[in-house]
Amino acid sequence: MRVQGDVQTCRKAALDQVAGHGSTSGDDDERGCGRTVGTERLATPWGSIPIFRPVPPRGVRDVSWEGRSRREECHVLLERAELLERLRTAADAAAAGLGRLVLIGGEAGAGKTALVEAFRAASGTTRRVLRGVCDAYATPRPLGPLLDVAHELGGALMIALAEGPREAAFRALLEALDGHPQCTLLIFEDAHLADEATLDLVRFLARRLGARRALLVLTFRDEELGPRHPLRVLIGDLATTPVLRLTVPPLTAAAVERLAEGSGLDPGALHRRTGGNPFFLSEILASGGPGIPASVRDAVLARVARLEADARGALEVAAVAGERVAPELLGTLSSTSALDACVASGMLRGEPGELVFRHALVREAVLETLPGHRLRVLHAAVLQALRERRAQTDELAVLAHHAEGAYDAAAVLEYAAAAARRASGLGAHREAAAQYARVLRFAGALPAERAAPLHEARAHECFLTQQMDVAIAAREEAVRLWRSVGDPRREGENLGWLSRLYHYACRPEGERHCREAIELLAPLGPTRELAMAEAHLTELHFARSELREARQHGARAVALARRTRAVDVVVHARTSVGTALARAGDPRGPAYLEKALRLARQARLDDAVARILTNCAGGAVRHHEHASAERFLGEAIRVAEAHDLDVWRLYALGWKATLLCDQGRFHDAAQLADGLLRRPELMAISRVMPLVVLGLVRARSGDPGVALALDDALAQSAPLGEILRVGPVRAARAEAAWLSGEERVAREEAEEASLLASRARHPWLAGELAFWVWKAGGGSPRFAVPGPYALQIAGDWAAASDAWRMLGCPYQAAFALLDAVDEAPLRQAWAELDALGARVTAAVAAQRLRELGARNVPQGHRRSTLAHPALLTTREREVLELVGAGLRNVEIARRLFISAKTVDHHVSSLLAKLGARSRLEAVREAARLTGATAAPADAPPANGRPPRGR
DSSP states (O other), rough: OOSOOOHHHHHHHHHHHTTSSSOOOOOOOGGGGTTEEEOOOEEETTTTEEEEEEEETTOOOOOSTTOOHHHHHHHHHOOHHHHHHHHHHHHOOOOOOOOEEEEEEETTTSSSSHHHHHHHHHHTTTTEEEEEEEEOOOOOOOTHHHHHHHTTTTHHHHHHHHHHHHHHHHHHHHHHHHHHHSEEEEEEEGGGOOOHHHHHHHHHHHOOOOOOOEEEEEEEEEGGOOOOOOOHHHHOOOOOOEEEEEOOOOOOOOHHHHTTTOOSOOOHHHHHTTTTTTTHHHHHTTTSSSSOOHHHHHHHHHHHHTSSSHHHHHHHHHHHHHHHHHHHHHHHHOOHHHHHHHHHTTTTETTTTTTEEEEEHHHHHHHHOOOOHHHHHHHHHHHHHHHHHHHOGGGHHHHHHHHHHHTTTTHHHHHHHHHHHHHHTTOOHHHHHHHHHHHHHOOOOOOOHHHHHHHHHHHHHHHTTOOHHHHHHHHHHHHHHHHHHTTTTHHHHHHHHHHHHHHHHHOTTTTHHHHHHHHHHHOOOHHHHHHHHHHHHHHHHHHHOOOHHHHHHHHHHHHHHHHOOOHHHHHHHHHHHHHHHHHTTTTHHHHHHHHHHHHHHHOOHHOOOOOOOHHHHHHHHHTHHHHHHHHHHHHHHHHHHHHHHHHHHHHHHHHHHHHHHTTTTHHHHHHHHHHHHOOTTTTHHHHHHHHHHHHHHHHHHSOOOHHHHHOOOOHHHHTTTOOHHHHHHHHHHHHHHTTTTTHHHHHHHHHHHHHHHTTTOOOHHHHHHHHHHHHTTTTOOOSSSOOOHHHHHTTTTHHHHHHHHHTHHHHHHHHGGGGGOOHHHHHHHHHHHHHOHHHHHHHHHHHHHHTTOOSSSSOOOOOOHSTTTTTTHHHHHHHHHHHHOOOOOOHHHEEEEOHHHHHHHHHHHHHHHHTTTTTTHHHHHHHHHHOOOOOOOOOOTTTTTTTTTO
């Protein structure tokens, strides 16, 4: 850190810059380091506050932001030169029309804000810099960061935010970026706190910045991003989008030593205690104590305690009001002198239009010290101040937050309900659901007629965000409330919704609720609610492949809907009937769907359009019609993305994963399926196909977790008993069992399901299941199966392979060659399967070649080895089985007719593969991986074959 003059005297200024501080906290001119000036003030409606900047002691070079060279910036921001250079490179590219998203992660206190501030300052006046911050409230403002910068982007965006749909605001933002002569640096801080609408905005911008002169920079705390965090999901969604990812690391021991110079503290102990966190370092060193405080909280509170009483009170008010607060709001609750003292102490920082905590951890530490009654009083004061200044629509979430903190039930009912409606209108459905939950926590005294609609609204928002358990509970409560006041129409309406929710959650109670709804609604005459209940029942029958019943109830739904002019119900019913007919091979199916799609588009029923396109895509995938499937999937995903219909977008992506698997693109299929399964909001009904894809790819490639995926798929699909969902699971489980050498299990998995699929008139599914019954030694099917399956069962493996190749199914084409009795086609099968990454299936081809006596057979793990989750060989599994029976190595050697030394080698190998430190731990780990327990010593192996050497 080469700054001219005494290093010790400028240490505090450098510390504040490293930790994201913009000023020092000293107040003694004689000390040199602590000197500050307040000649620059921030004007507010209630007066002005000083903006303090560090002034170096005499003889020390000025290190303020203005006029500082890039090299000097890097001196203040220790060990951040490379990050700054990468940001500058990205900004230069954006200025040339190659914009992108930049993600800056790091732990709390790592210096992300300091890095962004240095980057912003280095940009000078050559680029426009806009900065917004995500709220730290329990339920943040929808589009909070965009609202922060909207006033700088022009009236069109402000109008779109106030009046138009959310998409209009997004487009207006793009137009504002395009219409400015300079490159724009748009910075959203604390994205780990972002609301759903803001994340959608980021997703929208990230995919459209490639040809624009703009850079979108997001900072976030990476330690708060669990595998199911919405921001983590967003980052995964943007895996194929150009993104610059930066991580702000902790400071090294060498940097800590430089910063601690002259402090009297042991740099090594300081680095170990703080882990190199710049904020922790700055707070501990600034505390001035002889040793390291017990915690950063103590360090923060030690500085707070040095404030005068009125300044501490102002800091408490600011902590309750938020991390960034309008000065005019705080001015109504605290004196100017108290706020000046908070700024002078370094706790708050003055910025244009707002006062900001130096660090979120400072605010959190202050909040932790406040007792419950004090918090309640402060929330009430802030709420009253917001009311008096006539808070705007975009502050409804803030008002609701403080109303709850003040335990003001009437205010919660007013503001949280309004905030929920506002969030829903902006497409921030998760925030809307949270606001309705907040309302309901204070709605205990409301009469049933007022409480029931709130439960309905919450159920709807939770359905859209796929929080199915909460949605079901809310609908059940709405049913109870309407029943208690004797309103059968509203009760029946909610029962109909319950049936759909139960079906999407893969729970079998759906039909019972639907029939109960119809019984309640039928005596009331031809109502829209009755028509929708009949449409729900139509969907249930279609899902169970009950064509006659689906057509019967579909006709009733359409007739009722026409009488009540409910076009959406007509479309819903025709979609269910048309899909059922199409999947059964009935030529009337496509005509039904075409008419339903035309009606849906005319009525602008975007949800219905996405559903129809997704259903068409699913049918094409099942019939191996890849070109049609790609066309329907592309259009379905586009419609769903354009209208934020995640229910259908995620369902369509499940079909896309299935299509990729059918095309032999195993890596892409598994990656997509795994990404979908990591989404916390994915409904049970949408999990089945991704689980099947993951299980199949793992079984074919030899990756672990086959049973885990396919057992989960069966658990999700079995309760409904729908052959269209259970059938693919059974087929995948049959293939996995056959690949592991368990033919009896394979036959049992497929036998009953094949008959059910045949009776339900699903030829391709029935053919696949019948093929595995035959392949596992169960004989030929007694019903007709599609071409490729029929050819292979008839013994014409060459024609079957050609037929699969014509359909664009390379794995099935290579698999058909395994029935060959000549060396050439078997070598071809091995080469094609190996190229696809299907190592287990390729091992079958290699085994067949060895049985033919072929030479130069490719080496690799045997088929049985690849099928084991820990890659244990057959011999290692035999040894492990006897270890589990309690036998010693000498006894195992006698049983297997091998030497004790060989047993030693096998035990060492299996311990290493299982990551076990003892024989007992190895047995337990193997049981965990395979979902089984060790068999008795005299039991035969699971495949029924005797172990080698016995």
